[in-house]
Amino acid sequence: MATDILMPALSPTMEEGKLAKWLKKEGDAVKSGDVLAEIETDKATMEVEAIDEGILAKILVEEGAEGVKVNTPIAIIAAEGEDVAAAASGGGKPKANGAAAEPPAPTPDMQAEGQAAQSAPTAKTADDTPNAPAAPAVITTKARAEVMEDYPAGTEMVTTSVREALRDAMAEEMRKDDDVFVIGEEVAEYQGAYKITQGLLQEFGARRVVDTPITEHGFAGIAVGAAYTGLKPIVEFMTFNFAMQAIDHIINSAAKTLYMSGGQLGCPIVFRGPNGAAARVGAQHSHDYSAWYSNVPGLKVVAPYTAADAKGLLKAAIRDPNPVIFLENEILYGQTFPVPKLDDFVVPIGKAKVHRTGKDVTIVSFSIGMTYALKAAQALAEQGIEAEVIDLRTLRPMDTATVVESVKKTGRCVTVEEGFPQSGIGAEIVARLMVDAFDYLDAPVLRVTGKDVPMPYAANLEKLALPNVAEVVEAAKAVCYR
Amino acid sequence: MDAANEAGHATAEAAKAMRESDPGHAPAPNTPQFTKDEDLHAYHEMLLIRRFEEKAGQLYGMGLIGGFCHLYIGQEAVVIGMQMASVEGDQVITGYRDHGHMLACGMDPKGVMAELTGRRGGYSRGKGGSMHMFSREKQFFGGHGIVGAQVSLGTGLGFADAYRKNGQVSMTYMGDGAANQGQVYESFNMAQLWKLPVVYVIENNRYAMGTSVARASAQTDFSKRGISFGIPGEQVDGMDVRTVREAAARAIAHARSGEGPYILEMQTYRYRGHSMSDPAKYRSKDEVSKMRDEHDPIEMVRKRLIEAHGVPEAELKATDAKVREVVNESAEFATHDPEPDPSELWTDILLEARA
Structure with a gap:
C-alpha cells in the first residue's frame, strides 16, 4: 500500500515551510531512517526521514518550493512489491483513513467556528489582518484617514514578519548604542530558540550577544545588576513561563529600585520573549502573564500585535530608562505585516x-x-x-x-x-x-x-x-x- | 528553654568546636601587621559603624526607626578590611544588614540615619528604609531585602565591569544564610564561566536569623562553596581587620587580573539579634560575651594602638569623642529633618523617557 510523505511540522506553531532539497530521487529504494529531504522554515532547517521501507515512487513537491503547507503530501512511497507506477498515480490525495497517521493539526485555531480553516485571511486594508506568509504582499501605503498612524502618510511599506521586525529593532538599537546587549538562553550561537536574534551574533559578536546557561533566576539578576550601572540589557526569556524563575528580580530588583533609591538608581532593561499560549504545549508553557506584570508599579508593559508595532515599540522599550516587559506571542512571530521603511521608526509606549x-x-x-x-x-x-x-x-x-x-x-x-x-x-x-x-x-x-x-x-x-x-x-x- | 533551642545550642557548640579545631582557622603564625596609621584608620572607621549602630538601636527603641533594622555590631572588621583593600570605583553590594557597608563606602551618616527614620534628607528620600539605600557616587548598589538577590545583582555589576573593561571589581556580600540560596550558585557558575571580576564575601556570623550554620548547611566551610565551579576560596578570621585586608587584597587582585571570581568566607559574629525584635534565644549569653571579650574587632585594634603603636589613650578618647559627635549629629538631623512631602508618594516610580 502506497504511503504519502507529508510535509512535517518542525514546531508546534509551524504552518508552512520551504522544501529546500530532495536527497532521494524517484525510483530510489528507501529504508527507515534515510534522509529524504531537507525542509526550511524561517527558524530552522531540518531533515525529513523515511519511516517505512519502500521505493520513492513520486515526488509531489519539487525542491525549492516555498510556502508548502504542513501536512501537504510531498512524496509517495510505494511499499515493497507494490506496483510503483500505480502507487505514483494513486497517492497524493488526502486520505480519509490514510496509512500515514495524520499528525495533529499544528495550526492554532484562530478561525471562527465553521470558518474555512484553509483560506488565507484576506485583508481589507494592509494592516487589518496579518497576511498569510505566502500570500503576495498586498501593501496599501495610504492609511485610512480616521486611523491614526505612527508614520507619515505615503511612507513606503515593507512586508515583514513579527520575528524579523523584532530582530531589526534590536539590531538598529545595538548599532546606535554600545551599552545595549542581548542576553539569554540560545540567543547567540543557536540564533535564538525562536530565531528572533538571528544574525545578531554575527554582526555584534559574543560580547554583546551573550548565551547563558539555563539559569533564569541568575541571569535575570545579572542583567538587572548590569542595568544598575547604566548598561541596557535586553533579556530574552525563551518563554515568559520560564521568567517565573526570575520574577523576583523583575519585580523586586528591577521595578522597585528607582523608588526605593529616591530616584537615584534606575534600571534601563527590557525583558522580552513569547508570552501566552502557543499550540499544544500544555499548561506550564501556555500561561499569559499580561495581567501579572501590568499590576506592578515601576514596570512598563508592552504587548504588540503587528510587526510595525513590534519593531517600533521594541525600539522605544530599549531606549526607555525604565524596566520594560515586552510580551511577544509565538504564533504571531511568523505572521507578516507592512512595516514602514524609515531609518528610525519608533512607536511611543503608552498609546493605544x-x-x-x-x-x-x-x-x-x-x-x-x-x-x-x-x-x-x-x-x-x-x-x-x-x-x-x-x-x-x-x-x-x-x-x-x-x-x-x-x-x-x-x-x-x-x-x-x-x-x-x-x-x-x-x-x-x-x-x-x-x-x-x-x-x-x-x-x-x-x-x-x-x-x-x-x-x-x-x-x-x-x-x-x-x-x-x-x-x-x-x-x-x-x-x-x- | 525548649528542646528546639537546646538542640540549637548543641549544634552551635559543635560548629564552634569544629571551627576552632580547624587548622585553617588557627591564627596564622605570621599575622599581617598594620602600620600605626592603618590601625588608626581602621579604628576610626569601625568605631563609627559601632557607635552609629548603637545609636540606631537606641532610636529604634524610641520608636523613631520603624520596620526592620538589622545591626552590624560585631562584624565591623569585615567591611572595613575589605574597603581598605579596594580602590575607588570598585562597587559594593550587600543584603539587608547594610548600614556598615554604607558608612564604609563613605556615605554620609546623616543621610543614612535620616533614611532609617524615614525623613526627606535620607539617601532614598525616606522611601527606601534600612534595607534600601544606594549611592551612585560612592558606588554602593544597595541594600537588598530579598536574601541572596544581591548575589546575582553583584555578579551583574561585575558583568558590567567586564563589559566595559574598566578594571573595577564588584564586592558582593552575603551572609551564611544567603549562601544557601540557589541563585548564588547560578551566579558562581556564570561568574567563573565568564571570568567576571567579583569578590564574593560570605559574612558567616554563624546564624541565619535563628538557624545556626550547622543546622542549615551540609557544607559548613563556605570557602568551599565554589569548588565545583573552580572558584578559589579561603576562610578568613573576620574579627581581625588585618587578616581581612590581607585576604581581600589577594582576592581583589585575582578578580581584577581577569582570572574570575574569588570567595572569602569571613568568620565573624553579630552581637545583636538578627533584627531589633529578635531576643536571640537560640544562643547562650556566654557565647556572645566570650566573643565580645576575647575577639572584639575594635578592642583588638585599640589594644594594639596603645600597646604596640604607643598611641596615648587620650588620643583614642579624642577619636571616640569625635565619632560620637558625628553620630549624635546624624541622629539629631534624622530626628528633626521633616518627613517626605506627601507629593513624594508619586515620584520616582518611572523615569521620563528621553526624547
Missing part, C-alpha cells in the same frame, strides 16, 4: 491604536487577542454591526483615554484577551470604564477571555480553553442587544 473604526461597539484587545477581535469585526460588519477595534499595544501605562473616547461614541464595549478572566486586563478595563465612561455605557461591558482552567493539552480542549471569534461576535451582539 484604533485599528479599525466603527460606530456600534468598541472591541478592545492586544497582542494575539487582536486576531479574534479583527475577525469578529469583519463578521459583525457582514451582519450590519460596525465594530471599532482598539489595540492597546501597551498594557502599562494603559491608554484609557483612547478606549473611553471610543466608548463615548459606541456606548458598548467588549474586551478580548487570551489570559484568565479573574483580575485580568479585561477586568481592569471594565473597572476604568465604570468610572470614566459610566454615563456613556448602554450595556454592561463584556469580557471574552481564556477559560478559567490551566491550559489543557488535547487539541479539542485547548481550543475550548482559548477564546474564539464566535465568542467575540456573540459578546458584541449581546452588548448591542442583537
Whole structure:
C-alpha cells in the first residue's frame, strides 16, 4: 500500500515551510531512517526521514518550493512489491483513513467556528489582518484617514514578519548604542530558540550577544545588576513561563529600585520573549502573564500585535530608562505585516491604536487577542454591526483615554484577551470604564477571555480553553442587544 | 528553654568546636601587621559603624526607626578590611544588614540615619528604609531585602565591569544564610564561566536569623562553596581587620587580573539579634560575651594602638569623642529633618523617557 510523505511540522506553531532539497530521487529504494529531504522554515532547517521501507515512487513537491503547507503530501512511497507506477498515480490525495497517521493539526485555531480553516485571511486594508506568509504582499501605503498612524502618510511599506521586525529593532538599537546587549538562553550561537536574534551574533559578536546557561533566576539578576550601572540589557526569556524563575528580580530588583533609591538608581532593561499560549504545549508553557506584570508599579508593559508595532515599540522599550516587559506571542512571530521603511521608526509606549473604526461597539484587545477581535469585526460588519477595534499595544501605562473616547461614541464595549478572566486586563478595563465612561455605557461591558482552567493539552480542549471569534461576535451582539 | 533551642545550642557548640579545631582557622603564625596609621584608620572607621549602630538601636527603641533594622555590631572588621583593600570605583553590594557597608563606602551618616527614620534628607528620600539605600557616587548598589538577590545583582555589576573593561571589581556580600540560596550558585557558575571580576564575601556570623550554620548547611566551610565551579576560596578570621585586608587584597587582585571570581568566607559574629525584635534565644549569653571579650574587632585594634603603636589613650578618647559627635549629629538631623512631602508618594516610580 502506497504511503504519502507529508510535509512535517518542525514546531508546534509551524504552518508552512520551504522544501529546500530532495536527497532521494524517484525510483530510489528507501529504508527507515534515510534522509529524504531537507525542509526550511524561517527558524530552522531540518531533515525529513523515511519511516517505512519502500521505493520513492513520486515526488509531489519539487525542491525549492516555498510556502508548502504542513501536512501537504510531498512524496509517495510505494511499499515493497507494490506496483510503483500505480502507487505514483494513486497517492497524493488526502486520505480519509490514510496509512500515514495524520499528525495533529499544528495550526492554532484562530478561525471562527465553521470558518474555512484553509483560506488565507484576506485583508481589507494592509494592516487589518496579518497576511498569510505566502500570500503576495498586498501593501496599501495610504492609511485610512480616521486611523491614526505612527508614520507619515505615503511612507513606503515593507512586508515583514513579527520575528524579523523584532530582530531589526534590536539590531538598529545595538548599532546606535554600545551599552545595549542581548542576553539569554540560545540567543547567540543557536540564533535564538525562536530565531528572533538571528544574525545578531554575527554582526555584534559574543560580547554583546551573550548565551547563558539555563539559569533564569541568575541571569535575570545579572542583567538587572548590569542595568544598575547604566548598561541596557535586553533579556530574552525563551518563554515568559520560564521568567517565573526570575520574577523576583523583575519585580523586586528591577521595578522597585528607582523608588526605593529616591530616584537615584534606575534600571534601563527590557525583558522580552513569547508570552501566552502557543499550540499544544500544555499548561506550564501556555500561561499569559499580561495581567501579572501590568499590576506592578515601576514596570512598563508592552504587548504588540503587528510587526510595525513590534519593531517600533521594541525600539522605544530599549531606549526607555525604565524596566520594560515586552510580551511577544509565538504564533504571531511568523505572521507578516507592512512595516514602514524609515531609518528610525519608533512607536511611543503608552498609546493605544484604533485599528479599525466603527460606530456600534468598541472591541478592545492586544497582542494575539487582536486576531479574534479583527475577525469578529469583519463578521459583525457582514451582519450590519460596525465594530471599532482598539489595540492597546501597551498594557502599562494603559491608554484609557483612547478606549473611553471610543466608548463615548459606541456606548458598548467588549474586551478580548487570551489570559484568565479573574483580575485580568479585561477586568481592569471594565473597572476604568465604570468610572470614566459610566454615563456613556448602554450595556454592561463584556469580557471574552481564556477559560478559567490551566491550559489543557488535547487539541479539542485547548481550543475550548482559548477564546474564539464566535465568542467575540456573540459578546458584541449581546452588548448591542442583537 | 525548649528542646528546639537546646538542640540549637548543641549544634552551635559543635560548629564552634569544629571551627576552632580547624587548622585553617588557627591564627596564622605570621599575622599581617598594620602600620600605626592603618590601625588608626581602621579604628576610626569601625568605631563609627559601632557607635552609629548603637545609636540606631537606641532610636529604634524610641520608636523613631520603624520596620526592620538589622545591626552590624560585631562584624565591623569585615567591611572595613575589605574597603581598605579596594580602590575607588570598585562597587559594593550587600543584603539587608547594610548600614556598615554604607558608612564604609563613605556615605554620609546623616543621610543614612535620616533614611532609617524615614525623613526627606535620607539617601532614598525616606522611601527606601534600612534595607534600601544606594549611592551612585560612592558606588554602593544597595541594600537588598530579598536574601541572596544581591548575589546575582553583584555578579551583574561585575558583568558590567567586564563589559566595559574598566578594571573595577564588584564586592558582593552575603551572609551564611544567603549562601544557601540557589541563585548564588547560578551566579558562581556564570561568574567563573565568564571570568567576571567579583569578590564574593560570605559574612558567616554563624546564624541565619535563628538557624545556626550547622543546622542549615551540609557544607559548613563556605570557602568551599565554589569548588565545583573552580572558584578559589579561603576562610578568613573576620574579627581581625588585618587578616581581612590581607585576604581581600589577594582576592581583589585575582578578580581584577581577569582570572574570575574569588570567595572569602569571613568568620565573624553579630552581637545583636538578627533584627531589633529578635531576643536571640537560640544562643547562650556566654557565647556572645566570650566573643565580645576575647575577639572584639575594635578592642583588638585599640589594644594594639596603645600597646604596640604607643598611641596615648587620650588620643583614642579624642577619636571616640569625635565619632560620637558625628553620630549624635546624624541622629539629631534624622530626628528633626521633616518627613517626605506627601507629593513624594508619586515620584520616582518611572523615569521620563528621553526624547
